[in-house]
Amino acid sequence: MAEVLTQGEIDALLSALSSGELEPEQLAKQEEHKVKKYDFRSPQKFSKDHIRTLELVHDNYSRIISSYLSAQLRTNIKVKIMSVQQITYEEFVHSMPNPTILTIFRMQPLSGSILYECNPEFVFRVLDILLGGTGMKEFKMREFTDIDKNIIKKVTEGLISHLKLAWEEILDVMDPEIEALETNPALNQTLAPNEPVALITFSVEIGTSNSFINICIPYLSIEKVLDKLVVQYWFKESNEEILKESRDKLKNRLNVVDVELLAKLGKVDLTVDDFLKLTVGDIITLDRKIDEPIDILVGENTYYYAKAGIVGKNRGIQIIDIREKDVEKYE
Numbered sequence: 664m665a666e667v668l669t670q671g672e673i674d675a676l677l678s679a680l681s682s683g684e685l686e687p688e689q690l691a692k693q694e695e696h697k698v699k700k701y702d703f704r705s706p707q708k709f710s711k712d713h714i715r716t717l718e719l720v721h722d723n724y725s726r727i728i729s730s731y732l733s734a735q736l737r738t739n740i741k742v743k744i745m746s747v748q749q750i751t752y753e754e755f756v757h758s759m760p761n762p763t764i765l766t767i768f769r770m771q772p773l774s775g776s777i778l779y780e781c782n783p784e785f786v787f788r789v790l791d792i793l794l795g796g797t798g799m800k801e802f803k804m805r806e807f808t809d810i811d812k813n814i815i816k817k818v819t820e821g822l823i824s825h826l827k828l829a830w831e832e833i834l835d836v837m838d839p840e841i842e843a844l845e846t847n848p849a850l851n852q853t854l855a856p857n858e859p860v861a862l863i864t865f866s867v868e869i870g871t872s873n874s875f876i877n878i879c880i881p882y883l884s885i886e887k888v889l890d891k892l893v894v895q896y897w898f899k900e901s902n903e904e905i906l907k908e909s910r911d912k913l914k915n916r917l918n919v920v921d922v923e924l925l926a927k928l929g930k931v932d933l934t935v936d937d938f939l940k941l942t943v944g945d946i947i948t949l950d951r952k953i954d955e956p957i958d959i960l961v962g963e964n965t966y967y968y969a970k971a972g973i974v975g976k977n978r979g980i981q982i983i984d985i986r987e988k989d990v991e992k993y994e
Contacts, residue, residue, distance in 0.1 A: 708859045708882045709749045716892045718747045721863045724829035728822055736792045741868040753856035755879050762846040766819045771837040776853045778879035785867050785874035786815050798869050807846050833891050926980050927958040
């Protein structure tokens with residue numbers, strides 16, 4: 664709402680304008696506001712913390728699948744995370760070649776479908792190695808046969824299953840469930856074109872060649888667990904042992920702190936006159952019998968029940984029960 668000027672402020676402003684102390688251009692500049700552009704076709708729903716956490720998770724994933732692919736293909740393979748960016752689903756579809764290997768899967772507790780795309784060059788080199796080749800020859804773009812899809816499906820199932828290891832630091836995820844495998848990305852209509860997605864891109868180095876793997880995570884899939892996609896939360900979870908050790912140290916330090924115990928034998932109501940008349944040797948009758956337990960207080964709260972007695976030549980108490988505070992409070 665615009666600020667309302669008083670009559671005095673209006674008179675002062677008019678006076679400044681008429682005297683030349685204030686130019687109309689200066690007044691116009693004071694009313695200017697900074698405007699930040701926002702593209703409604705590309706809504707920015709992932710924060711920097713979310714992107715950073717996704718990058719950390721999948722950086723660990725790249726090392727995991729490097730070992731997996733090296734073992735499966737019997738050759739040295741290096742996988743590195745290249746980028747994590749927020750785009751729309753339409754941009755993701757248009758960036759993929761046709762044909763490609765696009766695997767759709769689910770991974771609880773993440774909702775909806777997640778997309779795993781293997782670049783055709785990566786697929787052809789993997790197929791060549793699995794079928795006895797070196798994976799170094801040049802490949803021409805062609806349609807994938809049913810044999811190609813069945814072979815590469817086994818490889819992608821292994822790649823996707825290792826996502827559970829990468830995510831277990833922040834989420835207790837279940838084993839991924841493969842829903843479908845597509846070769847034409849334009850035919851996949853799982854999301855609206857303007858739906859924001861997080862695109863994680865990996866480079867795969869096989870010998871002297873480089874190819875790519877992409878993971879497309881829709882915003883709708885991780886919307887329910889966004890609070891856990893924060894770096895501070897992730898490190899808090901991963902450092903649970905350190906936190907436990909700190910709590911134990913604090914507890915041990917508190918155990919040596921002196922605490923005053925007070926034994927409350929009983930109580931009695933006295934008038935001021937009776938109190939002033941008290942002398943040495945007078946007997947005061949309390950509200951508690953000699954065989955009844957007495958209250959042991961820590962501060963102002965009763966924590967134990969005890970029995971009074973003699974310990975050697977000293978007066979003492981014997982703890983006979985612990986007060987259940989919660990039970991008495993809510994009974």
